[in-house]
Every structure is written in structure tokens, then in C-alpha cells.
Amino acid sequence: MNPRALIATGALVVDTFREAFARRIFWGFLGASTLLLALLSMVTTIQVGPATNDPAMMVRQTQGLIATLFYFAGMALAVFASSGLVSAMFEPGRIGLLLSKPISRTHLLLGRYLGNLLVVAVNILYLVGGAWLLFGLKMGVWNMGFLLSSLCTLFVFAVLLAVIVLVELVWESSAIATTTAFGLLFVSPILAQRAAIERMLGSELSRTVLKVLYFTLPRTSEISTITQQLIMGQPVVAWGPMVTTGLFGAAVLAAGVWEFRRKSF
Amino acid sequence: MSDCAIETSGLTKVYNGTLRAVDDVSLQVPAGSTFGLLGANGAGKTTFVKMLLSSCHPTAGSARLFGREAKDPESRRSVGYLPENHRFPTYLTGWEMLDFYGALSGLDGVARKRRIPEVLELVGLEERAYHLRLNQYSKGMLQRVGLAQALLHAPKLLILDEPSDGVDPVGRRQIRDVLQALEREGVTVFLNSHLLAEVELFCHDVAIIQKGRVALSGRVRDLTSGSGYKVEVSELPEALRTEVRSRAKGETTGAEGIQWMFATREDANAAVDLLRAGGCEIEGFSRSRSTLEDVFIRTVQSKSEATQ
Numbered sequence: 001m002n003p004r005a006l007i008a009t010g011a012l013v014v015d016t017f018r019e020a021f022a023r024r025i026f027w028g029f030l031g032a033s034t035l036l037l038a039l040l041s042m043v044t045t046i047q048v049g050p051a052t053n054d055p056a057m058m059v060r061q062t063q064g065l066i067a068t069l070f071y072f073a074g075m076a077l078a079v080f081a082s083s084g085l086v087s088a089m090f091e092p093g094r095i096g097l098l099l100s101k102p103i104s105r106t107h108l109l110l111g112r113y114l115g116n117l118l119v120v121a122v123n124i125l126y127l128v129g130g131a132w133l134l135f136g137l138k139m140g141v142w143n144m145g146f147l148l149s150s151l152c153t154l155f156v157f158a159v160l161l162a163v164i165v166l167v168e169l170v171w172e173s174s175a176i177a178t179t180t181a182f183g184l185l186f187v188s189p190i191l192a193q194r195a196a197i198e199r200m201l202g203s204e205l206s207r208t209v210l211k212v213l214y215f216t217l218p219r220t221s222e223i224s225t226i227t228q229q230l231i232m233g234q235p236v237v238a239w240g241p242m243v244t245t246g247l248f249g250a251a252v253l254a255a256g257v258w259e260f261r262r263k264s265f
Numbered sequence: 266m267s268d269c270a271i272e273t274s275g276l277t278k279v280y281n282g283t284l285r286a287v288d289d290v291s292l293q294v295p296a297g298s299t300f301g302l303l304g305a306n307g308a309g310k311t312t313f314v315k316m317l318l319s320s321c322h323p324t325a326g327s328a329r330l331f332g333r334e335a336k337d338p339e340s341r342r343s344v345g346y347l348p349e350n351h352r353f354p355t356y357l358t359g360w361e362m363l364d365f366y367g368a369l370s371g372l373d374g375v376a377r378k379r380r381i382p383e384v385l386e387l388v389g390l391e392e393r394a395y396h397l398r399l400n401q402y403s404k405g406m407l408q409r410v411g412l413a414q415a416l417l418h419a420p421k422l423l424i425l426d427e428p429s430d431g432v433d434p435v436g437r438r439q440i441r442d443v444l445q446a447l448e449r450e451g452v453t454v455f456l457n458s459h460l461l462a463e464v465e466l467f468c469h470d471v472a473i474i475q476k477g478r479v480a481l482s483g484r485v486r487d488l489t490s491g492s493g494y495k496v497e498v499s500e501l502p503e504a505l506r507t508e509v510r511s512r513a514k515g516e517t518t519g520a521e522g523i524q525w526m527f528a529t530r531e532d533a534n535a536a537v538d539l540l541r542a543g544g545c546e547i548e549g550f551s552r553s554r555s556t557l558e559d560v561f562i563r564t565v566q567s568k569s570e571a572t573q
């Protein structure tokens with residue numbers, strides 16, 4: 001990357017942070033994280049957990065529980081907090097000036113996307129990193145799998161954000177975009193029961209449709225299983241969900257870039 | 266090749282399949298010139314500018330900035346733009362806003378730190394406003410900081426869409442002074458405006474567009490020149506007045522006296538002879554030019570009659 005492109009990317013990221021800071025929902029996200037951490041600090045001192053004599057196992061189980069909570073609650077918060085953050089850039093009166101700058105549309109959109117991703121990354125790092133530190137300091141268990149699980153969460157969010165950006169570009173509505181993201185989160189555990197549903201389906205066609213949906217849409221619920229396995233220190237059985245979800249995200253992001261380049265403002 | 270700052274050929278934008286907002290416009294703006302694009306509301310001025318900056322894709326035709334395809338982001342490196350109806354992010358202060366857009370223009374931190382106070386002073390923004398959030402700016406202040414944004418990276422071409430919108434008369438004068446100084450440095454200035462008097466004061470070349478088409482273009486001096494001669498007196502006998510009036514194109518009476526308009530120099534001189542012979546003092550004799558407004562109204566009216 002040439003220095004000018006780097007300066008522009010930095011400016012886009014910093015600007016996204018500034019805009020996030022100016023929103024109440026961002027501070028709500030941070031406040032909720034702080035509350036969770038405060039709660040956690042009490043839990044570890046009282047040592048409430050599943051009955052076991054192995055403190056490491058106990059920590060892992062608690063972390064698994066927390067990670068699941070973070071994974072779904074955190075994802076919902078992140079989606080809400082990011083609602084309209086990328087698309088604020090498309091507002092008339094604002095986009096014209098941005099497009100007049102000597103950077104490509106692809107660069108502009110991806111810079112803003114990266115900014116939004118980093119805003120959420122900082123939040124997740126604060127939450128998961130804080131919890132990890134608490135467990136480490138209080139119980140002497142430093143579970144790297146717990147830290148790694150936050151990467152999975154961020155990965156899934158990156159995919160959802162790509163969907164949000166595309167929907168906002170096509171339908172120009174943050175509400176529809178947020179709803180779509182939640183729809184994907186909701187539909188994933190259902191699709192994950194593919195084997196059971198298949199048995200109930202009569203026609204070959206419907207089975208094929210189910211299969212296509214299963215393999216193309218983000219497999220968020222299976223990825224949550226992967227995070228559990230990482231935390232428990234168990235071997236991850238199948239990375240497939242990550243791969244197909246990643247492909248889906250890349251395709252959607254590419255479609256978003258294509259749509260943004262095509263559009264007249 | 267690049268002695269044209271702006272060059273369009275057959276530039277066209279059709280909205281919704283039928284509305285020809287800009288219709289086959291081929292325009293050349295030489296580097297170093299001051300160019301005004303005039304037109305009634307909805308004539309297509311803003312759409313034209315948006316296509317120059319590639320924020321709106323043309324339906325047909327092409328545009329070049331200093332010889333480079335407008336589609337190429339590099340073509341905008343030395344362009345400063347002040348959009349119409351801009352809405353700068355209100356979570357930023359004036360200074361932060363300039364810092365952001367300056368970085369997008371490719372200025373590094375050191376250059377921005379040096380340039381920001383320079384341009385803010387140039388556009389006449391008070392120092393107390395530098396670190397004020399933009400939502401506390403008045404309309405005129407926003408316009409000034411917007412202009413500062415357009416000047417920050419020392420562009421070779423300035424594209425300003427209604428720059429004095431919402432600015433008080435003193436501010437307008439200041440803006441004009443800034444633009445005139447830039448013109449002397451060789452910066453090309455392209456102005457979209459309704460304020461004909463202002464365009465007349467500043468621009469050397471104009472084009473008038475109507476319903477997306479160029480209706481008239483040329484040098485302001487040529488367009489407004491040679492419409493007649495004006496003779497002024499303060500008082501004179503009624504008989505003489507009747508005689509002079511019969512030779513004049515028109516007569517106006519004001520607090521300062523009487524003015525006649527003559528179509529030719531000969532007519533005007535003959536009238537002067539008559540007045541002098543009648544013992545009347547001449548207060549003024551001048552060649553009158555039509556204003557840009559006259560030209561504009563005439564063009565717009567004749568074109569719309571032609572289409573009806």
C-alpha cells in the first residue's frame with residue numbers, strides 16, 4: 001500500500017471510531033460489557049460453578065457459559081451498535097464530498113467496513129480480554145482457547161456486517177439490514193438440524209433446497225460449537241462451518257462493493 | 266492535452282428513463298480560467314458537477330479533468346470541491362473535519378497541521394470556532410469551513426456549487442477576494458451559481474444551461490457588451506426633452522435627473538449636440554452594457570418560447 005492510501009485508510013477508521021463514540025448505543029455496549037465484567041468478578045470470588053474439584057475445569061466450564069452468552073448477546077449488541085454506522089456515509093450531502101476525494105469507491109467502502117469491524121473488535125477485546133484477565137488473576141488459569149474464541153465471534157460479526165452493508169446499499173434501510181442479520185442468526189440453529197428436518201421432508205427438491213441453504217448461509221450456531229470446543233481445550237472436529245461461512249461473507253462483501261461502485265449518488 | 270481543466274463530450278444523465286437532467290453537454294474549461302455555470306433551478310448544474318466528480322455515473326458521454334478520465338480517482342487529486350447542501354459530520358469540530366478530509370486527499374499529518382490554520386484564517390473563520398463542534402456552526406460558518414476544506418490540499422481546480430449560499434454580504438466579498446487571489450495563482454475556478462451579479466463580478470467565462478442543454482456560452486465581456494449609449498442630464502426645458510425623447514430608444518426619470526438610451530453612437534452624439542445647443546448641461550455620457558441578468562433572462566425566455 002502506498003503511504004497516501006495508508007493515510008486515507010487510517011482516516012476512515014479513525015472517523016468511524018469518532019462517529020461510534022458520538023453514539024449512545026456504543027457507550028451502551030461498553031456499559032453492558034463493564035456490567036458483565038463486574039458481575040463476573042463477583043462470581044469468581046464466590047466460586048459458583050458446576051461441581052468439580054478441578055479448578056481449571058471449573059474455569060473452563062464457566063468460560064464456556066460466558067462465551068456462549070457473549071457470542072449471542074454480544075453479537076446482538078454489536079449488530080445494534082453498528083446499525084447504520086457504515087451507511088451513515090451514504091447520506092446525501094455527505095457521500096458526494098467523500099467520493100470527490102482521490103480514493104476509489106472500493107477503498108472508501110472497505111475502509112469504513114474495517115473501521116466498524118475494529119470498533120466491535122475493541123469492544124469484544126475489552127469484554128473477553130477482561131474476563132480472561134479476571135480468571136487468570138483470581139484463579140491462575142490462563143486459557144488461551146477463551147481468547148481465541150473471541151476471534152470466532154469477530155469472524156461471525158464480520159460476515160453479518162457484510163450482509164448489513166449490502167442490504168443498506170440495496171434497500172437503503174438500516175432497519176431491514178439489522179432484521180436480516182438477526183434473521184440469519186435465528187435461522188442458523190434450525191438449519192443445523194438438517195439431518196432431522198430432512199427425514200421429515202417428502203420431496204427430493206425440498207431436500208436439495210435445504211441442502212443449498214445449509215451450505216450457503218452462515219452456520220453461526222455450529223461456529224458457536226467450535227468456540228465451545230476451543231474453550232474446553234477439546235479438538236475442533238470440523239472447520240467446515242468456518243469455511244463455508246467465510247466464503248458466504250466474502251461473496252456478500254464483494255457484492256456490496258460491486259453495488260457501491262455501480263450506484264449514482 | 267491537459268490545457269483544459271475540464272473537458273466533457275456529449276455528457277448526458279437520464280434519470281428514471283425519461284428525465285434528461287443533463288443532455289449532451291460538451292464543454293471545455295481552459296486551465297486557469299474562471300468559469301460560471303448558470304441555470305434556473307433544476308437546470309442540471311449540480312448533476313453536471315456530480316458527473317465531473319464521478320459521484321454520479323453518466324448515462325452517456327465522458328468527462329476529463331486535466332486530461333484524465335473522470336472515472337479515475339487520480340483525476341480528483343488536485344480538485345477541491347464544495348458541494349451544494351453539504352452535511353458535514355456534526356460529531357466533528359471544524360478542525361477535525363478538515364483533518365479528516367485532508368487525510369482523504371492524501372495530506373500527511375505534518376502538512377495538515379500546517380495547512381489547517383492557514384486555510385481557516387484565509388476563509389475568515391474566527392479562531393474560537395476552530396474547536397467547536399460543527400452542529401454549533403451557523404450556516405455561513407459552515408460554508409466557510411466547507412470552502413476551507415476545498416482549499417486545504419492546494420488544488421489546481423476548484424469546483425464550487427453555490428458557494429455563497431447563506432453567507433452574508435461581507436462574507437461574500439471575502440470569498441470573492443479569496444477566489445480572486447487563487448485566480449492570480451493560476452487556479453481554475455468552476456462556479457455553479459444563481460447569483461448572476463456575483464458571477465459577473467468574478468467569472469470571465471460562462472455557460473447558461475437550460476433543461477440540461479447548453480443554451481449559451483461565451484466570455485462574459487462579449488455577452489454583456491455593446492447594447493447602447495446612455496446620456497444623462499439633470500434638468501432641461503420640456504420642448505427640448507420632447508425632441509430628444511423622439512430620437513432615443515428609451516427614457517427614464519429618476520431622482521438624479523433624466524436618462525436616455527440610444528441605440529447607436531451617432532444618435533447619442535446628435536442628441537448631445539441638440540442638448541448643448543439648447544444650453545443644457547450634460548451630467549453623464551456612457552456606453553451601457555447589459556447585465557448578465559439581462560442576458561440570462563433573455564436566453565432563458567427565448568429558449569422556452571422556442572420549445573413551446
Ligand SMILES: Nc1ncnc2c1ncn2[C@@H]1O[C@H](COP(=O)(O)OP(=O)(O)OP(=O)(O)O)[C@@H](O)[C@H]1O
Pocket residue numbers: 265280281284286304305306307308309310311312313349
Ligand atoms: N437523484 C435524482 N433522481 C431523479 N431526478 C433527479 C435526481 N437528482 C436530480 N434530479 C433531477 O434532475 C434535474 C436537475 O437537477 P440538478 O440538481 O442538477 O439541478 P440544479 O441546476 O443544480 O438546480 P438548483 O439550482 O436548484 O440547484 C432536476 O429536474 C431534478 O429533479
Ligand SMILES: [Mg+2]
Pocket residue numbers: 310311312349426
Ligand atoms: Mg444545484
